[in-house]
Structure formats: structure tokens, C-alpha cells
Amino acid sequence: MSLPNGMPATRPAKKKLDLQRPLDELVEMYADIPDKSFRYCPGCGLGMAQSAIMRAFHRAGVDITKVATAGGSGCYSVMGHYFKSSHIHGSHGRGCAYATGLKLARPELTVLTLQGDGDLLAIGGNHFIHAARRNIDITVICFNNYNFGDTGGQFAPTTPLGSKTDTSSLGMPEPAFDACKLAIGAGAGFVARSTVAHPAHLTKMIADAIEWKGFAFVEVMQHCHVLWGRRNGMPEAMDMMRFYKDNSVLHLSTVPEEERFDIPVYSEDEKDVKFVLGVLHREKKPEYTEEYAKLRAKAMAKLPAKVKS
Amino acid sequence: MTKRLLLGNDAFCEGLIAGGVRFYAGYPITPATEIAEAMSRRMPQVGGTYVQMEDELGSMSAIMGASATGVKSATASAGPGMALMQNELGQAIVAEIPLVVVNVQRAGPGIGNATRSGQMELMQSRYGANGEVPAVVLAPSTVEEAFWLTVKAVNLSEMLRTVVIVLGEGLLGLQRAVVDLPDDYGEIELAERPRPTVPPAQYLGNYNANELSDVPPIADFGSGYKSILSSVGISRRGGGDISVLGLSENDQDFTIRRLHQKLLDRKDEITLFEEFMTDDAEIVYIAFGTQALSAIGAMHEARANGIRAGVLRLISLWPFPEEVVRSCCAKARAVVVPEMNLGQARLLVGNALANTGVKIVGVNRVDSITIKPAQILDRTMEVLS
Known part of the structure; x- marks a missing residue:
């Protein structure tokens, strides 16, 4: 018997989430903050997302010196500097393409992209869908704050229809992307969503994504109360945390009892659900660097290299 | 050495491999496509990787990622593909990631004339990216030179921690020649x-x-070091603070000036050129790429007609070798610059020879048809009369 989306009914022995470990210890192990200060707004969700990523590193048991991250422009763009891992901080939207090069050149690295919703889904959309299609073993983490925060709060492809931003003062006229559906449609093997208001669940989603062999995508609902919230009736960080808490349900396929984290379970009757959390899609398929390694071995065997490498 | 009949684009490809490139990200574009085709076969044979990206922005970004891990990486493109690449090109130069980009120039602006040849991207190679970034540009004239110069480009990119552009031409990329490899x-x-x-x-x-x-120094990703490659333009002098969001005025000044100065201080190692009979030349033809061959032809005809002509073939175009231009033209009354654009190299030559009194004229074609020695000779007669 298996659950929907091919998730096996019998699961391997559960690893401890280790949520009790003090943050200071994790900071010591995984973080490196060059100028000893964070460049996030007070109350920003990025700090919570960052600590979830550190806990996920710990849970997944990665060697931080073998972790490479990539990102571009946005509020999140400083995050890559704050880990002990290596990081490419390049231009807006190219994270998935940097990561493709990193992973293909050194498949032994654990490669993540840290990207905002505007970065990943607007200017970087093409790289995102093609990295998903290739099923290359990278983890794409999208911090969805509903707007372009770094430039002062303009609407992004994720801004909800009707909501107010700097460039949609009369209400957002365009429908929004569902980033997870886009990822599934493009061929991603592992697609999950969580929010910064559910740190334990978020940690597990990111850790599972890192451990997943193949393209993994995690959409992190991360509040921007300063720009989006203020214009849409949620001016405090806690307003938006409550907004996530009150409107989140768990996807049916991700509900082994011990991992529900007190989040209500999705039922088909609910029409007004905003955030369906959990692993939305899980599908094993051939991984690109492994497939390329086979191709390379064949090419090398067929025609001995004329070149000393 | 073995004699081989080789396509110009294959010479670029073999040059990259001989230079140690083991990662190539490509996107098909005429007239550079054969480089991607050859690399898709050759990279796995030599233990490397070929990846076909979704666009030229993607291929530039992928090679930045690959080079960050210490693997020598390259890509090639042409025309509108090079225009797209300018974004990442600037990022890589500022982030100081060693890369080689081959531009097999097509003709014309916009989509242009894809199957035709031109020399219209001399200025784009230097001024195409945003901000004040420097460039290292090498332009081969023959298929055999395409091989050796591409090897040199890989070496320079590593030595200087920068992007080196090999400025080819459709005429060169799509010609076959017998070469010694x-x-x-x-x-x-x-x-x-x-x-x-x-x-x-x-x-x-x-x-x-x-x-x-x-x-x-630059640390390979995954080598145990925390290695940050940033196109913000991080400057860290004497172990001070890293600025991760923008730079102070002093740091920005230092960063931009250093990007240029590190090249200028090594200009002797970058500068490549070839002189023919310039010692006594009253008229000097200054040309690069395929059109330098026409200039050499014109020189022989001029000499046969009793005109003391010489040729300066520029091989490295950026940083522009002004001193070389000046010394080659010391005895010249006039300089003719034949090129397949409307005078980009002439502008640079004019700059180098400012206030010397040397008359500078061009022979310019933008119809993709190679300049004939006779045209250069005609211009010579005009200038000297």
C-alpha cells in the first residue's frame, strides 16, 4: 500500500528533528556573519527562514564546506553570505543557471539556490523551469514575500490578485503564479511548500528537499509586513504570522501522524484555503548529473581521449 | 605535429580543450553553432561536461557556476547572443571569475545577417557591459591561430582572473584550412x-x-574554504569588513580601478601583434582578424609599385596596444585601417596617434564582403597623392 504521490507507506526510521538545539550552536556550526549584523528589516521572515535552513543542514547532515549556494538580487540576496558555505552572488534571476553549472562541474557538492519570488519567477523563470525539466540535483528555495521588496514593494508574479503594492496602488490587476504548480508542470521531482510561521514543518521540508536526489523545490511563504503587509491591512510581523497560521492546511499526502506539527489537514470541501503546505509532489526520475556521468563514461570508453586531462 | 583539415569553429573548440577547458555551456547560434556541436561530442570524451542551456544568459551563468568550482569553463556565441551575454559578462568580470567566451561575429545589428561575417563587435567587446568594466580581447586571423590564441585566452583568463573574449568572425569560423596541431x-x-x-x-x-x-587568490567551491564570488564588487583590503550590500565610495573606487589596473600592469603579457615591414614604412596598414590578410596582400602589391607600405596586425585588441601603434607608425605619413565595420578600430588608432600629424583613413565595408587588397591600394594612392 502506498499513499498518493508514490510516497511509501512504510518509512525509514525517523531522524530527530533536533529542534531543541539552541540557535547559538547552529550559528556556530553553519553561520558566518561577516559584519556581525543582519541586513533584514526588523521582524522580517528571512531570519526565520535562515534558521530553518541551518536546522535543515543539521538534520540532513551536510558538510557545510561542501555546500554551494547561488542567488541574485533581492532582500534575500545577503543570506548566501551568512553561511559558512560558498556562494555566488550574481545578477538578478540567474540562480538556477549558476547552480546548474556548480552541480554539473562538481556533482559531489550540495547545491542550493536562495531566491526571491520576483527573482525566481519573473526574471529567472526560464532558468527555473529548465532546471526542473533537467531534473538536476539542486534544491531551489523560493522566499515568497508577495512583492519585490528590495526595490520598495512593487508587484511580483506572486502578488495576489487585487492586493496593493507600489505599482498596483489600485489593486493587482494580474492573476498570480502558483510557484509549486509551475514547478510540478516543469518536471520537478520534489515540490513542497511551507511558511515561516511553521518553523518545524519548514525545517523538515527543506531537509527533505536537500536529501532528495533530483530537482527539489520549496516555496517558503515569508512575510513582508513592511511593504506588502502594510499596504494590505497587516502592518505588523505578527499580523502576517497569524495570517499564515489561520490560512494554512496540510496536503493530504504528507500526513504521517508524527509530522503534522499541529497543522490542520486539507479536506476537499474547503474552498477558501490559501496555503496548502507539505510535499505537494514526489516523483522519482533519472537525475541529470548521474545520467551525464553514464554518457561521459560511454564517450570516454568509445574513443580514448587524445588529450591528457 | 599532425596536419589536419580543420574548420575554424573546430579550431576554437580544440583550442579550448587544449587550454584545459572541461566545462562548456552552449546555446545554438549561427555562425558559432559548430563550436557547441563539437563540444557536445568532445567534452565527454575528455572527461568534461557539455550542457545546452535555455538561452545565452543561462550559458554564461552556468559557466560562471562551473568555473567557481575550479573547472576551466567556456562558451561561444554570436550577434544577438553576445548582446544577451553582456549582462553576465559584466558580472563575471567584476566577480573575477576566469572564463573564455568566443564570439564568432556575424554581420549587422539586430538579428543581422546570420550566415555572413563582420567585425562589428570590437567596441561591444569592451563597452558592452554596464558599468566601467575592462576587457581582454584577442582576435585571430587564421584557423591555426584560432587554436593557439584560444589556448592563450584560457591561460590569460586564469592568470588574470577575468573573462577573455576571443573575437572570431563568421568568415574564420566557417572556413576550413590545413593546420598543424x-x-x-x-x-x-x-x-x-x-x-x-x-x-x-x-x-x-x-x-x-x-x-x-x-x-x-580564488578558492574553489567545495575545497574547504568559504568562497564568496560576488558581482556587487566586494573589496576587502587588509582584512577589513566585507560589505555585502553596496560599497563605500573608497571601496568602489578601489574595486573599479583595480579591475583595470591588474590588466594594465600585465599589458606586456597580454599584448600580441605582428609587424610586417614597418621599419621604413611611409604608409602603415593597421588591421585585425581576417582583414589583416587583405592588408598584407595590399602591402606586397604596394611594395611592388614602389610604395613603402607596412602592416601592423593587431592580435590583442583590448587593452588596446597604443604604444605599439605609435612605435610602428613612427615614420609613417599615413595610416590606412581596413575593417568590416564603419571605423571602430580607426577610432582607437586615431586616439593612439593623436597629435602626431599622421593622416588616418579607413577602408570600410559593412556588406559582409571581404575587403580586397586592391581597395586598400586604391585608398593608399588617394592618401599619398
Whole structure:
């Protein structure tokens, strides 16, 4: 018997989430903050997302010196500097393409992209869908704050229809992307969503994504109360945390009892659900660097290299 | 050495491999497509990787990622593909990631004339990216030179921690010629980027420069060092704070000037040129790429007619070798610059010879038809009369 989306009914022995470990210890192990200060707004969700990523590193048991991250422009763009891992901080939207090069050149690295919703889904959309299609073993983490925060709060492809931003003062006229559906449609093997208001669940989603062999995508609902919230009736960080808490349900396929984290379970009757959390899609398929390694071995065997490498 | 009949684009490809490139990201575009095709076959044979990206922005970004891990990486493009690449090109130059980009120039602006040849991207190679970034540009004239110059480009990119553009032309990329290639690429001398010599705990990052001429070490991703490659333009002098969001005025000044100065201080190693009979030349033809061959033809005809003509074939175009132009034209009354554009090299030559009184004229074609020696000769007669 298996659950929907091919998730096996019998699961391997559960690893401890280790949520009790003090943050200071994790900071010591995984973080490196060059100028000893964070460049996030007070109350920003990025700090919570960052600590979830550190806990996920710990849970997944990665060697931080073998972790490479990539990102571009946005509020999140400083995050890559704050880990002990290596990081490419390049231009807006190219994270998935940097990561493709990193992973293909050194498949032994654990490669993540840290990207905002505007970065990943607007200017970087093409790289995102093609990295998903290739099923290359990278983890794409999208911090969805509903707007372009770094430039002062303009609407992004994720801004909800009707909501107010700097460039949609009369209400957002365009429908929004569902980033997870886009990822599934493009061929991603592992697609999950969580929010910064559910740190334990978020940690597990990111850790599972890192451990997943193949393209993994995690959409992190991360509040921007300063720009989006203020214009849409949620001016405090806690307003938006409550907004996530009150409107989140768990996807049916991700509900082994011990991992529900007190989040209500999705039922088909609910029409007004905003955030369906959990692993939305899980599908094993051939991984690109492994497939390329086979191709390379064949090419090398067929025609001995004329070149000393 | 073995004689081989080789396509110009294959010469670029073999040059990259001989130079040690083991990662190539490509996107098909005429007239550079054969490089991607050849690399898709050759890369896995030599233990490397070929990836076909979704666009030229993607291929530039992928090679930035690959080079960050210490694997020598390259791509090639043309025309509108090069225009797209300018974004990442600038990022890579500022982030000081060693890369080689081959531009097999097509003709014309916009989509242009894809199957035709031109020399219209001399200025784009230097001024195409945003901000004040420098460039290293090498332009081969023959298929055999395309091979050796591409090897040199890989070496320079590593030595200088920058992007080196090999400025080819459709005419060169799509011509076949008999060339001498080494039997064993292993005998070719290769350069490696400076890597950290201190343990990870003492490493001050990839931008730890104190002098404007410094090329600081760069740590491979995954090698145990925290390696940050940033196109913000991180400057870290004497172990001060890293600025992760923008730079102070002083740091920005230092960063931009260093990007240029590190090249200028090594100009002797970058500058390549060839002189023919310039010692007594009253008229000097200054040309690059395929059109330099027409200039040499014109020189012989001029000499046969009793005109003391000489040729300066520019091989490295950026940083522009002004001193070389000046010394070659010391006895010249006039300079003719034949090129397949409306006078981009002439502008640079004019700049180099400012206030010398030397008359500078061009022979310019933008119809993709190669300049004939007779045209250069006609211009010579006009100038000298």
C-alpha cells in the first residue's frame, strides 16, 4: 500500500528533528556573519527562514564546506553570505543557471539556490523551469514575500490578485503564479511548500528537499509586513504570522501522524484555503548529473581521449 | 605535429580543450553553432561536461557556476547572443571569475545577417557591459591561430582572473584550412588561477587585495574554504569588513580601478601583434582578424609599385596596444585601417596617434564582403597623392 504521490507507506526510521538545539550552536556550526549584523528589516521572515535552513543542514547532515549556494538580487540576496558555505552572488534571476553549472562541474557538492519570488519567477523563470525539466540535483528555495521588496514593494508574479503594492496602488490587476504548480508542470521531482510561521514543518521540508536526489523545490511563504503587509491591512510581523497560521492546511499526502506539527489537514470541501503546505509532489526520475556521468563514461570508453586531462 | 583539415569553429573548440577547458555551456547560434556541436561530442570524451542551456544568459551563468568550482569553463556565441551575454559578462568580470567566451561575429545589428561575417563587435567587446568594466580581447586571423590564441585566452583568463573574449568572425569560423596541431595537448604549457595558500581559517576571501595591481587568490567551491564570488564588487583590503550590500565610495573606487589596473600592469603579457615591414614604412596598414590578410596582400602589391607600405596586425585588441601603434607608425605619413565595420578600430588608432600629424583613413565595408587588397591600394594612392 502506498499513499498518493508514490510516497511509501512504510518509512525509514525517523531522524530527530533536533529542534531543541539552541540557535547559538547552529550559528556556530553553519553561520558566518561577516559584519556581525543582519541586513533584514526588523521582524522580517528571512531570519526565520535562515534558521530553518541551518536546522535543515543539521538534520540532513551536510558538510557545510561542501555546500554551494547561488542567488541574485533581492532582500534575500545577503543570506548566501551568512553561511559558512560558498556562494555566488550574481545578477538578478540567474540562480538556477549558476547552480546548474556548480552541480554539473562538481556533482559531489550540495547545491542550493536562495531566491526571491520576483527573482525566481519573473526574471529567472526560464532558468527555473529548465532546471526542473533537467531534473538536476539542486534544491531551489523560493522566499515568497508577495512583492519585490528590495526595490520598495512593487508587484511580483506572486502578488495576489487585487492586493496593493507600489505599482498596483489600485489593486493587482494580474492573476498570480502558483510557484509549486509551475514547478510540478516543469518536471520537478520534489515540490513542497511551507511558511515561516511553521518553523518545524519548514525545517523538515527543506531537509527533505536537500536529501532528495533530483530537482527539489520549496516555496517558503515569508512575510513582508513592511511593504506588502502594510499596504494590505497587516502592518505588523505578527499580523502576517497569524495570517499564515489561520490560512494554512496540510496536503493530504504528507500526513504521517508524527509530522503534522499541529497543522490542520486539507479536506476537499474547503474552498477558501490559501496555503496548502507539505510535499505537494514526489516523483522519482533519472537525475541529470548521474545520467551525464553514464554518457561521459560511454564517450570516454568509445574513443580514448587524445588529450591528457 | 599532425596536419589536419580543420574548420575554424573546430579550431576554437580544440583550442579550448587544449587550454584545459572541461566545462562548456552552449546555446545554438549561427555562425558559432559548430563550436557547441563539437563540444557536445568532445567534452565527454575528455572527461568534461557539455550542457545546452535555455538561452545565452543561462550559458554564461552556468559557466560562471562551473568555473567557481575550479573547472576551466567556456562558451561561444554570436550577434544577438553576445548582446544577451553582456549582462553576465559584466558580472563575471567584476566577480573575477576566469572564463573564455568566443564570439564568432556575424554581420549587422539586430538579428543581422546570420550566415555572413563582420567585425562589428570590437567596441561591444569592451563597452558592452554596464558599468566601467575592462576587457581582454584577442582576435585571430587564421584557423591555426584560432587554436593557439584560444589556448592563450584560457591561460590569460586564469592568470588574470577575468573573462577573455576571443573575437572570431563568421568568415574564420566557417572556413576550413590545413593546420598543424600538436599530437599531445599535454605538452602545452597551461596557467592556473591563483589559489589560496593559507589554511581556511586564515583565508580573507576572494577579493583580498591591497594593491591596485593585485590579482587575489580564488578558492574553489567545495575545497574547504568559504568562497564568496560576488558581482556587487566586494573589496576587502587588509582584512577589513566585507560589505555585502553596496560599497563605500573608497571601496568602489578601489574595486573599479583595480579591475583595470591588474590588466594594465600585465599589458606586456597580454599584448600580441605582428609587424610586417614597418621599419621604413611611409604608409602603415593597421588591421585585425581576417582583414589583416587583405592588408598584407595590399602591402606586397604596394611594395611592388614602389610604395613603402607596412602592416601592423593587431592580435590583442583590448587593452588596446597604443604604444605599439605609435612605435610602428613612427615614420609613417599615413595610416590606412581596413575593417568590416564603419571605423571602430580607426577610432582607437586615431586616439593612439593623436597629435602626431599622421593622416588616418579607413577602408570600410559593412556588406559582409571581404575587403580586397586592391581597395586598400586604391585608398593608399588617394592618401599619398
